[in-house]
Amino acid sequence: MAGITRTAEAVWEGTGKEGSGTLTTPSAILSGTRYSFAQRFENAPGTNPEELIAAAHAGCFAMALSFGLSKEGFKPKQLAAKAAVTVEPKDGGFAITSSALTLHAEVPGIDREKFATIVEAAKSGCPVSKVLNAKVTLEWTLA
Structure with a gap:
């Protein structure tokens, strides 16, 4: 079996604490899925x-x-x-x-x-x- 490469894209806007970003994968399982400091470090709803x-x-x-x-x-x-x-x-x-x-x-x-x-x-x-x-x-x- 040959090697497989998978990709994902993250787009971040703004500063680290006040900004937010989106995650997108070619499969569309993640499609503009939002993430932020609060979702990562403060348990706000959403992924990280x-x-x-x-x-x-x-x-x-x-x-x-x-x-x-x-x-x-x-x-x-x-x-x-x-x-x-x-x-x-x-x-x-x-x-x-x-x-x-x-x-x-x-x-x-x-x-x-x-x-x-x-x-x-x-x-x-x-x-x-x-x-x-x-x-x-x-x-x-x-x-």
């Missing part, structure tokens, strides 16, 4: 970069785990993954310092030891985990 990274990380991890399980002959019934991305002040600016993954998995016929091996490989092997310059943790339950 860290929320989008969390969605990307949870989705990437769940897909990587599904592929890993399938490769070992297991068919997951459901993989419910969440990511909590933390941004903190660092070195005079801000940095994403961690992404905490949580998972509730329903995988018929797998034992805990085998699942632990596959889930850890998915955590470290998922492309979003690889790109994050942050601590990635994982807690999981298996039903």
Whole structure:
């Protein structure tokens, strides 16, 4: 498989605190989606970069785990993954310092030891985990 490039566009108007911006993707999933300081740091309604990274990380991890399980002959019934991305002040600016993954998995016929091996490989092997310059943790339950 050849490499894939995905794109997104951000347009910002105004100052950092008082301004606002829009995010747009070719798929139109984001189409002029607004974001601002208040949405990023004050929990105002709307999206922000860290929320989008969390969605990307949870989705990437769940897909990587599904592929890993399938490769070992297991068919997951459901993989419910969440990511909590933390941004903190660092070195005079801000940095994403961690992404905490949580998972509730329903995988018929797998034992805990085998699942632990596959889930850890998915955590470290998922492309979003690889790109994050942050601590990635994982807690999981298996039903």
